[in-house]
Amino acid sequence: MISQPASKYPRPATVQLPDREWPNRTIDQAPVWLSTDLRDGNQALFEPMSRERKLSLFQELVRVGFKEIEVGFPSASQIDFDVVRELVTQGLIPDDVTPMVITQARADLIERTVQSLAGAPRAIVHLYNATSPLWRRVVFDMSVEQVMQLVEEHVGLLKRLTSQHPETQWTLQYSPETFCMTELEVSLQACNTAIRAWEAGPGRKIIINLPTTVEVTTPNVFADQIEWMNRRLERREHVVLSVHPHNDRGTGVACAEQALLAGAERVEGCLFGNGERSGNVDLVTLALNLYTHGIHPRLDLSDINGLARLIEESTGLPIHPRHPYVGDLVFTAFSGSHQDAIKKGMAAQRADGPWEVPYLPIDPADIGRSYDGIIRVNAQSGKGGIAYLLEQAHGVVMPRRMQIEFSSVVQRAADASEAEISPEALWHLFDATYLARPHDPENPLAYVAHHLDGDGEQQRIELELGGVQARRVLRGVGNGPIDATVRALGLPLTVHAYEERSLGSGAGATALAIVEISCAGVPGTRFGAGRHANLATASILALLSAASRALAEAPRAEQAPQRVPA
Known part of the structure; x- marks a missing residue:
């Protein structure tokens, strides 16, 4: 039992949005997807990916259909810097794919980040700084005014540095880290500060990315936060509103879906939910949720098994067998x-x-x-x-x-x-x-051979049995092979149902016969099955199968058919 009182954890504030509109909306198209597997996903691994694995995963992300891919944190990792440079200089980025890299709001890191992307046709620089009261007080010891100065200064620096590389079409992505724990007025002020400093306008988009850095509220509260921001962001027509949900409460997918209802146009996450702590939002689950509602996700997930195996190899992390859509057991029923x-x-x-x-x-x-x-x-x-x-x-x-x-x-x-x-x-x-019983030498009705003859109305059978008792030949006459066999056995059997089917096709096909019988002294009915290339033989084997099963439970006096000398 949890020993600490509930009051140890403060209840998160709700958003005052009585005229909220998102609950009455439906999602009718896929968002812009941003894969952060190579950055956020990579930094969450026991052993970060090597250069080779990063490049291989990048190619797979392109194949799946991602048009925006976060390729690393080049100012924090030499491997990331080298991978970004290789992608750019070797022409490995398709014309319709835009790479993104991330950097903290620090001058030296921003400079290194721009260097990594120099020469790319298009690039997104993701600039972030934490804004919530806890981070402002405990981590950075900064006032709200100082936070706004930091945003303005570093966005301005990025603008100046990127202007020196006009061969690249630059886009700023700004994230108020810890958005979901920040006062909405402070988040809005930080985002609008970034929008103005970047001079967002026609032909100069800005991505405003609102993360659940640590998921602390129910999805409906996050949706309220997104709708509140969506209504108030400056120059909204030049803003791409993005979300970056984590999964600390296990509701990352719900947060993303409700954020889309609230006005978000873009979602950042990882394939199968990899990421720090409980992971980033699972983009595969999100995409296939759309697909099950008749909305094309704009991602190719037609080989989800192959994608899963590559992700497991790249990350060293197994996918849970009950993981939505891809887990080994999600399409399996035992009940x-x-x-x-x-x-x-x-x-x-x-x-x-x-x-x-x-x-x-x-x-x-x-x-x-x-x-x-x-x-x-x-x-x-x-x-x-x-x-x-x-x-x-x-x-x-x-x-x-x-x-x-x-x-x-x-x-x-x-x-x-x-x-x-x-x-x-x-x-x-x-x-x-069923099938093996007529061939079991311990069975008193073990089949050896038979011979049928007669006209269309009467069939005569000579049935040779060879169980543990002496070999014997039984004879009977009936209106068909099964009736003749029943009469030959001389047992109190009644045939209630008979079915025949073909197993396979062509020259190798065999007949499967199924009979249902009852036997005096044995409650209920018993089934038997026989398989043979000849249908009549399959029928006789099926009857012997059912009869032997019934005899196994019959009184001893009824178990042996009459003996006829061979």
Whole structure:
């Protein structure tokens, strides 16, 4: 139990915005995306990325479709400086991609930052300084007036330095770090100071980036803060309003989405949510959330598995198996009720129709995921999931009552193993329960051979069995192979249902026969299955399978069929 009183942590202030409009809006287009994987994400790693990994990840970010990429902190890292210079001098930045670098509001760092980008066709310099009361008092010992002087002075310096490189189209991004903990009037004053010092206007945009440096409020409060700022920023038509949510409260995605409703046009974050503390907002989740609502995210996430593996290799950090969209288990159902709904949804889904499958908000195929792992079997699973796996992997379509019967077999196996049952193990269970029985020498109804003849109305069978008892030949006449076999066995069997299916296609196809029988003295019914290239043989094997299963529970006097000398 938490021992400290709740009063130890002050409640964050709310925003007085009674006429807020963002709750009534909807998102109808993707924002401008800025990947900060190479900077914010990199500085959060146990071992920062090498030059080679940075360059490889940059190329992947370009492939995915990012048009703005934060490539480093060149004034703080020699590797970052060298990577930025290599990207610029070697022409590795596509014409439609703009690199961004970050710097604190310090003269020597700003000078080094401009040097790193010199010669680039376009560049964004991200200048930031902390503005909240705690940082002003404890970290910098500065008054509000001193903070504004710092902003004006250093934005002015950046303007002068960048003007010496007219070959580059420069954009300033200004961030009042710790925005979400800063008085709104102070944040507004800092941003407007930067806007004026940069002389934002026609052809000279400025990005105002408002971060949840440390997420301390609920997403609706952050949205109120964004809408409040959006209404009051000077020269708004020349401002790109951006947000940079972190995830300290676990609501980074919600903060970003509600900020877009409140007027933000741009989102900074990392793929799969890497970043300091609890991470930056997850851009993949944000983008695919849009996609599930019919909005193109303007990012290519069609090979999400490959992207995930590259990010894991670049960062050395594993992606959680339950991570939205990309986790190994996010499209996997173990629960029986979930499996049944998914199985029915997949069967009803039309190739040309909208995606409507229960429990699957997105078609896994759209992001390069397969359907193989959608349903997996453990002790929590049900008949629907078991049937789905057998159908997908082996083409076996079980009647519903057979699904119920076989699910109890699987349940016992899962309980005994206390582990997940693989599709291969599931098939072995099906084979052992049904297909293998007529071939088991310990089975008194072990199949050896048969011979059928007769006209269209009557079939005669000579059935040779060879179980643990002496080999014997049984004879019977019926209106078909199954009826003739029942009569040959001379057992109190009743056939209730028969189905046949083809497994595979072409010359290698085999027939699968399924029968449901009852046996006097044995409650309920039993299923059997037989597989053979010849349909009649498959039918006889299926009957022997079902009969042997019923006999295993019948009184001893009924277990042996009559013996006929060979």
